[in-house]
Amino acid sequence: MNDINSMSRELKKKQLRSRVITPGQSRPQAQPPGEDGQEIVKQAHRRVVRRRRILLALLLIVFLGAVGGFSWYKKYYQYESFTVGWERQLEREGNFTAYEKFGTNLLRYSKDGASYINGEGKDVWVQSYEMKAPIVAVNGDYAAIADQQGNNIYICDLNGCQGMATTVLPIIKVTVSAKGVVAAILEDPTASASYIYFYRKDGTEIKLFIKGVLGGNIGYPLDISLSPDGTILIGSYAFIEGGVLKNRVAFYNFSEVGKNALNRFVGGFHDIYENSMVPRVQYLNDTYAVAFADSSISFYSSADVMSPALVTQVPVEEEIKSVFCNESYAGIVVKAVSGEYDFRMDLYDMRGEKLFSTDFTYGYEHVDIDEDLIFLYNEDSCRIYNSRGILKYEGDFDFTVSKINKGSQPNQIFIAGPQVIKEIKLH
Numbered sequence: 316m317n318d319i320n321s322m323s324r325e326l327k328k329k330q331l332r333s334r335v336i337t338p339g340q341s342r343p344q345a346q347p348p349g350e351d352g353q354e355i356v357k358q359a360h361r362r363v364v365r366r367r368r369i370l371l372a373l374l375l376i377v378f379l380g381a382v383g384g385f386s387w388y389k390k391y392y393q394y395e396s397f398t399v400g401w402e403r404q405l406e407r408e409g410n411f412t413a414y415e416k417f418g419t420n421l422l423r424y425s426k427d428g429a430s431y432i433n434g435e436g437k438d439v440w441v442q443s444y445e446m447k448a449p450i451v452a453v454n455g456d457y458a459a460i461a462d463q464q465g466n467n468i469y470i471c472d473l474n475g476c477q478g479m480a481t482t483v484l485p486i487i488k489v490t491v492s493a494k495g496v497v498a499a500i501l502e503d504p505t506a507s508a509s510y511i512y513f514y515r516k517d518g519t520e521i522k523l524f525i526k527g528v529l530g531g532n533i534g535y536p537l538d539i540s541l542s543p544d545g546t547i548l549i550g551s552y553a554f555i556e557g558g559v560l561k562n563r564v565a566f567y568n569f570s571e572v573g574k575n576a577l578n579r580f581v582g583g584f585h586d587i588y589e590n591s592m593v594p595r596v597q598y599l600n601d602t603y604a605v606a607f608a609d610s611s612i613s614f615y616s617s618a619d620v621m622s623p624a625l626v627t628q629v630p631v632e633e634e635i636k637s638v639f640c641n642e643s644y645a646g647i648v649v650k651a652v653s654g655e656y657d658f659r660m661d662l663y664d665m666r667g668e669k670l671f672s673t674d675f676t677y678g679y680e681h682v683d684i685d686e687d688l689i690f691l692y693n694e695d696s697c698r699i700y701n702s703r704g705i706l707k708y709e710g711d712f713d714f715t716v717s718k719i720n721k722g723s724q725p726n727q728i729f730i731a732g733p734q735v736i737k738e739i740k741l742h
Contacts, residue, residue, distance in 0.1 A: 394699075394708040394726065394741035402737040403436035412733045414718035415451050415458070416685060418473050421720060421731055422458055424449050429460055431473060434723065436736050440475040450486075454543060455493035457516070461486045470497055470516050478518030484510065488538065492545030496521075500536050509536055511550070513569070523569060525578070530555050534563060542598045543642075546570040547581075547617055549604045551593040562588040564596060564606045564613065566623040575621075582623040587613065597640050603665040605645045607638045612645065614667035627667035633659070637682045644670070644684055644702060648691075662689070662702060671704030685721040688728075692719055699728075708741055 405423075415422045421432045428443040446462035453459075461468040468480040468489060477495060484501035487509070491497050495516025502509050508528045513521040529535040534554030541548055548567045553560060563585035573579045591608040598604045603626070606613040611630050617623040633649035636658065640646065646662040656674035660682075663669055677698055679691040687702040694715050699708040715732040722728050726741040 391705055393706060396742045397708075397710065397739045398742065400727070400738035400740050401436055402735055405734050405736065411449075412717065413449075413451075414731045415453050416683075416718075416720050417453055417458055418456050419723070421718065421729065421736070422451065422453065422471075423731070424451055424460055429469070429471070431471070431475075432731075432736065434729075434738075436738070439473065440471075442469060442471065442476045444469060450489065452489045452491045452497075454491045454541070457491050457493060457495045459489045459491040459497045459499075461489045461499065463487065468497060468499060468514065468518070470495055470514070470518060472516075477516045478514075480514040480518040480520065482512065488536075490539050490541045490548075492541040493543035494545050496541060496545035498539055498541055498548060500539060511536060511539060511548070523579075525550075525567065527552060529553060533565070537562075537592070537594055538596050540596050540598045540604065542601050542604075542617070544601050546573070547598070547620065547623075549596045549598060549606070549615070549623075551596045551606065553592065560592075561585060562592045562608070564588070564593060564615070566615075566617065568620055570620065572621060581621050584613070584615075584625060587611075587625070587628055595638060597645075599640060599645065599665050600642050605640055605665075607635070607645075607647070609635060612647065612663065612667070614645070614663070614665065616666075629663065629667055629669075639682050639684045639689070641684045641686070643687075646682075646684065646689065648679075648682055660689070660691075660700070660704075662704065670702060673700070673704040677709075683719065685719075688721050690719040692716055697730075 412425045417431055420434055423430050423432055426446050426449060428441060430441040431439040433439050447465060448463040449460055450463045451458060451460050456473050458471045459468055464485045466482045466486065469476055470478045472495065480497065482499065482501055484503050487500040487502050489497060489499045497514045499512055500509055501512055508526060511525040513523050515521060527533045527535050534552030537551040537553055539548055539550040546569055550565050552563050552565055554563065563583050565580065566582040567579045568576060568581045569579055588608060591610045593606050593608045595607045596604065602616055602618050604615045611628050613628045614626040615623050616626050631647065631649060633652055635647050635649055637648040643665060644662055646660060648658050648660050651657055651659055651674065657676040659672060659674050661669060661672045677691060678693060680693040683690045689700040691698040696711045697719060698706065701707055714735050716730055717733060718731045720729040728739045730737050730739055
């Protein structure tokens, strides 16, 4: 019996000793998978990668489909009705009320004052004054409000009036840069001469001026426009040569490099206007400008600031009824010579490339362009085209319309009248 117990104890000791790990000895390691196991792991990895690629491809297809759908919607979808988002009733000021696009919203002005109205129809600021015939020039976030045939110019930005310039001679026209520099055509009836004077945004005079006389070398200014940066001025001048009234488009540079040019004059074009006049000129952006003549549209580039160049001149055979432009486009409406339509509208990019030409019959009174939308409208109706010539909306309104602006959304517009402003959502 003792022998059996002794043998049992010895067996248990051996079992315990077999479980003890001696120093320097590691536990048995699991064997790596064989070739079959490695192939299974690779196949699983390939399946995961394939699923990810399929998911990314599906997401890309959905994204491109959404972008394509939105692009189609913007280009071709035609709205048929509208709802009013909000409206604001106004008290009519005096006997004259008008609007201009200002920033992304509206500048309302009359003989008694002006106000900047935001996208919710609220007044951001109000400026009081007294003018007999207010005229307005806007460039980006700056506006110049002048009393035509008067002597005051109010220079405003989105925060309010920044200064007032007072002139000695009567004001004929004004233009403003996107930095607040103002140029004004002033007339001296006693000397049969005109002057272009310049003012800073605080209203102080810049000691620069251009004198024009109909019978002189420069001529009489019909219209002027400052580049957005305020360094270059384009002007249309009427002059007499050999007893014949002619027209030229001239460029002046008022930057530091312009000091090297005689009288700041850096370019002039008159041969291409041999038998026509240019009633309007406009800088579209810091490089490109357009001149609307009675028989052509001329597109200029001032990429070389000391030598502006004619990019192209587009002849117009029909009678031009209206012109319009913004920082990217320039367009005209002409009277149709024959056919079933009364008018034709042509739109060009800033280099003079034609984007579309469309015929229409509609008794419009005003035409404006805001970003990529063109508004033809009268007091109680409108037509809206996009920059591809697609008619997006046509309809009537039950209130008097003075101005139409594009809203922040593709289907949103602002319509302003003498006594009401409405946000319209097209459907």
